[in-house]
Amino acid sequence: MLKGKTALVTGSTSGIGLGIAIELAKQGANIVMNGFGDHEGPKKEVEALGVKVEYHGADMSKPAEIEAMMKFAAEKFGGVDILVNNAGIQYVAPIQDFPTERWDAIIAINLSSAFHTTRLAIPHMKQKNWGRIINIASVHGLVASKEKSAYVAAKHGIVGLTKVAALELATSGVTANAICPGWVLTPLVQKQIDDRAAKEGITVDQATKELLGEKEPSLQFTTPEQLGGLAVFFCSPAADNVRGQAWAHDGGWTAQ
Numbered sequence: 001m002l003k004g005k006t007a008l009v010t011g012s013t014s015g016i017g018l019g020i021a022i023e024l025a026k027q028g029a030n031i032v033m034n035g036f037g038d039h040e041g042p043k044k045e046v047e048a049l050g051v052k053v054e055y056h057g058a059d060m061s062k063p064a065e066i067e068a069m070m071k072f073a074a075e076k077f078g079g080v081d082i083l084v085n086n087a088g089i090q091y092v093a094p095i096q097d098f099p100t101e102r103w104d105a106i107i108a109i110n111l112s113s114a115f116h117t118t119r120l121a122i123p124h125m126k127q128k129n130w131g132r133i134i135n136i137a138s139v140h141g142l143v144a145s146k147e148k149s150a151y152v153a154a155k156h157g158i159v160g161l162t163k164v165a166a167l168e169l170a171t172s173g174v175t176a177n178a179i180c181p182g183w184v185l186t187p188l189v190q191k192q193i194d195d196r197a198a199k200e201g202i203t204v205d206q207a208t209k210e211l212l213g214e215k216e217p218s219l220q221f222t223t224p225e226q227l228g229g230l231a232v233f234f235c236s237p238a239a240d241n242v243r244g245q246a247w248a249h250d251g252g253w254t255a256q
């Protein structure tokens with residue numbers, strides 16, 4: 001379905017971003033990967049699906065590096081047709097103890113980066129009269145949890161940005177939507193489970209059960225593969241007129 005299209009997925013060396021890159025590649029899209037840590041392994045995994053893959057190591061907190069990455073994508077593939085803003089970090093502390101540099105980093109990586117990639121991707125998408133902007137928000141773009149001030153602010157912000165982009169592009173073939181996952185067992189969440197186990201003196205297994213039981217009625221993690229499937233749906237003709245939605249995939253978290 002996506003043969004001849006190019007998808008750029010930020011933060012795709014791990015977790016949800018990698019899962020989405022794989023599902024888009026299965027549909028034939030060429031992929032521009034981004035993110036920290038080992039990128040050779042994830043790149044090979046996506047290449048094995050028979051598509052062209054390039055990697056750019058832009059730090060998503062730095063607008064100049066984001067601009068270089070978008071130029072790189074245009075040079076390699078002619079432009080970005082599917083933009084998945086996924087890179088993100090977490091930090092947990094009460095507001096009065098929240099380190100200001102962590103606040104700035106979370107707002108830059110989880111929110112402002114999506115503004116920069118979006119503003120740079122829109123001209124090519126409009127010119128082709130086809131494009132997909134898919135923002136990986138969170139249930140925390142819809143509801144709050146304590147001790148996640150920067151994350152919740154950034155995720156509510158990206159839901160707002162998604163709606164504005166959808167409205168500005170509404171008469172074109174370019175759509176913008178957000179995906180709002182509940183718990184997904186990635187390194188970002190594993191750290192929260194490990195911290196909880198250490199703090200409460202319980203096993204990792206018990207901490208996992210507590211974490212799910214507190215918020216997610218299905219008591220199941222959403223998987224990167226399922227989120228990739230939802231991204232593929234947003235890219236399909238069936239979703240041509242799905243615009244500005246913040247689509248929860250959360251085991252019932254926000255239904256409560």
Ligand code: NAD
Nearest residue numbers: 011013014015016035036059060087088138183184186188
């Ligand atoms: P992860 O830690 O597995 O992956 C994060 C990715 O972002 C990695 O590739 C990392 O290298 C990259 N990254 C981090 N900082 C970066 C920077 N400055 N520049 C470029 N890349 C950077 O985490 P994940 O759980 O897969 O999270 C992906 C997205 O999904 C995040 O936006 C997160 O907020 C969101 N999300 C996660 C969950 C969950 O339960 N795991 C739930 C809802 C939303």
